[in-house]
Amino acid sequence: MVSTIDIKKRAIELGADLVGIADLKHVSGLPTEPKDLLEPYTNAVVIAVAVSPDVFEQIKNGPTPLYVHHYQVANTLLDNIALRLQNEIIHEGFRALAIPASLIVDKVNWMGHISHKAMAKAAGLGWQGKSLLLVTPEYGPRVRLATLLTNAPLDPDPLQSNRCGTCNKCQEACPAAAIKGASWDDHPQSREEALHFNQCVEKLTNDFAKRPEIGKNVCGVCISVCPWGKRR
Numbered sequence: 311m312v313s314t315i316d317i318k319k320r321a322i323e324l325g326a327d328l329v330g331i332a333d334l335k336h337v338s339g340l341p342t343e344p345k346d347l348l349e350p351y352t353n354a355v356v357i358a359v360a361v362s363p364d365v366f367e368q369i370k371n372g373p374t375p376l377y378v379h380h381y382q383v384a385n386t387l388l389d390n391i392a393l394r395l396q397n398e399i400i401h402e403g404f405r406a407l408a409i410p411a412s413l414i415v416d417k418v419n420w421m422g423h424i425s426h427k428a429m430a431k432a433a434g435l436g437w438q439g440k441s442l443l444l445v446t447p448e449y450g451p452r453v454r455l456a457t458l459l460t461n462a463p464l465d466p467d468p469l470q471s472n473r474c475g476t477c478n479k480c481q482e483a484c485p486a487a488a489i490k491g492a493s494w495d496d497h498p499q500s501r502e503e504a505l506h507f508n509q510c511v512e513k514l515t516n517d518f519a520k521r522p523e524i525g526k527n528v529c530g531v532c533i534s535v536c537p538w539g540k541r542r
């Protein structure tokens with residue numbers, strides 16, 4: 311029988327730094343690809359892998375080759391943990407589906423299968439800060455995320471409230487001036503409420519990704535300046 315405590319222990323054993331359970335009722339209306347992705351499932355196991363603080367301390371105005379490498383390895387670790395948990399849950403007779411850590415499935419609208427940030431928030435791992443990133447009390451936004459959908463009967467974790475307060479460090483530091491500084495108790499109604507979205511996309515795709523030593527749509531500045539990540 312799959313139990314909440316066993317799944318959480320197993321995720322940590324496999325290399326997750328944080329794990330939480332979401333009741334999918336909290337995310338009804340969230341856009342997914344395909345549209346009925348969530349239908350067979352009742353819960354999500356959301357896992358986070360922390361990225362080394364020293365990687366972020368090297369980030370000043372843009373990404374470093376070291377960050378690109380750690381970002382890719384963290385994605386692979388997340389995909390491995392999620393796939394192994396998925397198969398173990400299936401062996402117990404339930405449905406389970408690991409959602410890739412960082413796959414863009416709609417390149418026009420810049421969407422994955424589902425927003426891991428929204429799922430992590432629903433699983434009580436943290437809140438979506440002014441940067442729109444998932445901020446955790448333990449590691450700030452210095453985590454990468456993945457989601458495992460399942461119909462196994464698991465106990466959901468309590469939600470966390472927004473703790474950005476009067477801070478606006480990410481807004482001040484953003485090299486694309488993309489962060490508007492808006493705040494919310496639950497979640498923004500659109501990405502545009504939080505960001506000048508196209509300015510962020512433009513900076514990542516037409517500047518950072520075109521640098522030969524980077525080659526990916528990464529940045530890391532709004533992650534590195536967040537005081538919740540520096541507390542560790």
Ligand code: B12
Pocket residue numbers: 336337338339340341381410411412413414420421422423424425426427428431438441442443444445451452453454455456497498499500501505510511514527528529530531532533
């Ligand atoms: C496409 C993509 C991008 C695009 C678009 C980003 C974006 N903001 O959507 C680009 C290339 C610009 C990008 C940039 C970055 N990305 Co990116 N990206 C993704 C990817 C693959 C899909 C995101 C997606 O589908 N968004 C869809 C929108 C609608 O979701 P959203 O942004 O969470 O915002 C909405 C919901 O959260 C909603 N919401 C929250 N709760 C609820 C509940 C309900 C009911 C409803 C209706 C809505 C709702 O409110 C928002 C408005 O609708 C994810 C991986 C994944 N599958 O999640 C990584 C991911 C979001 N990226 C990540 C990161 C770190 C970055 C960057 C910092 C770059 C970098 N690696 O250095 C920047 C940050 C930009 C920013 N400030 O948001 C991490 C975030 C980790 C974290 N701690 O939060 C992710 C989760 C990858 C991972 N596996 O860890 N990214």
Ligand code: SF4
Pocket residue numbers: 441483484485486487488489509510511513514529530531532533
């Ligand atoms: S990823 Fe970079 S450009 Fe985009 S919001 Fe964060 S700091 Fe700004």
Ligand code: SF4
Pocket residue numbers: 439440441442445473474475477478479480481535536537538
């Ligand atoms: S830098 Fe400040 S405003 Fe931005 S997400 Fe972190 S705590 Fe929130």
